[in-house]
Amino acid sequence: MIIDISNTISTEDKTSEHEICLEAKDINVNGTDCKVVSAPVFLLTLTNQAGVRLDMSADGEVVLSVPCDRCLEPVEITVSIMIDEQIAIENGALTGEKPDFVSGNTMDTEAAIMDSIFSEFPAKILCSEDCKGLCLKCGKNLNEGECGCDRFVQDPRMAAFNDLFNQFKD
Numbered sequence: 001m002i003i004d005i006s007n008t009i010s011t012e013d014k015t016s017e018h019e020i021c022l023e024a025k026d027i028n029v030n031g032t033d034c035k036v037v038s039a040p041v042f043l044l045t046l047t048n049q050a051g052v053r054l055d056m057s058a059d060g061e062v063v064l065s066v067p068c069d070r071c072l073e074p075v076e077i078t079v080s081i082m083i084d085e086q087i088a089i090e091n092g093a094l095t096g097e098k099p100d101f102v103s104g105n106t107m108d109t110e111a112a113i114m115d116s117i118f119s120e121f122p123a124k125i126l127c128s129e130d131c132k133g134l135c136l137k138c139g140k141n142l143n144e145g146e147c148g149c150d151r152f153v154q155d156p157r158m159a160a161f162n163d164l165f166n167q168f169k170d
C-alpha cells in the first residue's frame, strides 16, 4: 500500500495512524518461497517531532509457511515486523537519509514490511531439531521411516579393523 504522508511531514507535532498489513500471499525471502498463512493488520504511527524529525514506528507479525531446510516439509514460523525509522525534516520537507520505501511524500508500506521480514527471517528453518532429512539416494523423508538404502559410508580405518576381525574369524 502506498500512503501519502505529506500532511504529517508538513504539520508540526502532528501524529497520524495507519492500519497496515502485508498484502502479498506468497513472498520470496532470500531465495526461499514462503506462503503467507496470516498477516494481521497492525498500526503504523507517524509522528512529526517539532517540525524537525519524522518518526515511523510499527510493531506487528506475520505467520509464514516455509519448507524445512532438511526434509522440505512445510513449517509454520512467526516473523516479527518492526518498523522504526527517523527521518529529518527541514522547512516542511523530508531531508537527508531516507529508507528506500520512502519516496517524495509517500511511503510504500509493503516494501517497509518486506524490509523488516528480510532482516528478521531465521537463518535456519527446521521442522524439529532432530529432523532426519531426506535420503540422499532415494529422496524418501527419513522422518517417516527408513527406506532401506545403504547410506553407510565406512571409515577406512574401520574397514582395516573389520578385515583383521574377519581374518581371526576364519
Ligand SMILES: [Zn+2]
Residues within 6 Å of the ligand: 068, 069, 070, 071, 072, 073, 126, 127, 128, 131, 132, 133
Ligand atoms: Zn524437516
Ligand SMILES: [Zn+2]
Residues within 6 Å of the ligand: 135, 136, 137, 138, 139, 140, 147, 148, 149
Ligand atoms: Zn533411500
